[in-house]
Amino acid sequence: GAGVSQSPSNKVTEKGKDVELRCDPISGHTALYWYRQSLGQGLEFLIYFQGNSAPDKSGLPSDRFSAERTGGSVSTLTIQRTQQEDSAVYLCASSPKGQYGNEQFFGPGTRLTVL
Amino acid sequence: DAKTTQPNSMESNEEEPVHLPCNHSTISGTDYIHWYRQLPSQGPEYVIHGLTSNVNNRMASLAIAEDRKSSTLILHRATLRDAAVYYCILRANSGYSTLTFGKGTMLLVSP
Numbered sequence: 001g002a003g004v005s006q007s008p009s010n011k012v013t014e015k016g017k018d019v020e021l022r023c024d025p026i027s028g029h030t031a032l033y034w035y036r037q038s039l040g041q042g043l044e045f046l047i048y049f050q051g052n053s054a055p056d057k058s059g060l061p062s063d064r065f066s067a068e069r070t071g072g073s074v075s076t077l078t079i080q081r082t083q084q085e086d087s088a089v090y091l092c093a094s095s096p097k098g099q100y101g102n103e104q105f106f107g108p109g110t111r112l113t114v115l
Numbered sequence: 116d117a118k119t120t121q122p123n124s125m126e127s128n129e130e131e132p133v134h135l136p137c138n139h140s141t142i143s144g145t146d147y148i149h150w151y152r153q154l155p156s157q158g159p160e161y162v163i164h165g166l167t168s169n170v171n172n173r174m175a176s177l178a179i180a181e182d183r184k185s186s187t188l189i190l191h192r193a194t195l196r197d198a199a200v201y202y203c204i205l206r207a208n209s210g211y212s213t214l215t216f217g218k219g220t221m222l223l224v225s226p
Binding site: 056 | 213
């Protein structure tokens with residue numbers, strides 16, 4: 001079956017512009033996670049959705065970052081007024097439910113480059 | 116979440132077994148031990164997880180110490196495709212739990 005998909009695969013933008021990154025989770029998965037991975041670094045948690053609500057936004061680095069999920073499916077991560085330090089690979093993952101023990105299925109990521 | 120410690124890198128030859136260690140001395144009684152791996156230019160993928168007993172699946176085996184303060188991921192016959200960064204992660208027993216990734220172990224496989 002189809003896995004987690006993300007778009008675009010690559011995004012180059014200028015400093016100060018807004019960007020939107022999209023995640024299509026596996027159908028039926030209620031939990032959705034956003035992470036980012038900077039060059040040579042481990043993955044950093046950003047936000048978690050259960051259905052359309054986000055009980056944990058603790059990883060969002062600043063108020064320039066926001067995310068929403070609609071219909072319990074597609075999620076969009078928005079970065080306003082991008083900065084060079086926002087350059088990273090943004091990864092989305094979904095799992096059947098948020099409980100422990102359930103594996104997370106990751107998408108291929110969106111590579112964001114801020115010039 | 117409790118912290119894990121892994122070697123930065125390990126090397127193996129193709130078709131040989133690989134034992135990837137992980138120390139987690141501050142693990143709590145209800146923490147699950149998860150392993151993920153990340154191949155170059157890809158998102159992480161789940162490998163295996165366990166709580167107390169050793170676990171086997173088609174990808175690997177997980178050996179958990181009796182005191183649960185350490186575990187070992189075992190790849191029975193390494194292939195070139197197994198070259199990746201392997202992450203050992205403790206996941207709390209809660210209503211939901213995110214994954215806290217450390218630096219992991221970079222596994223190099225030589226033909």
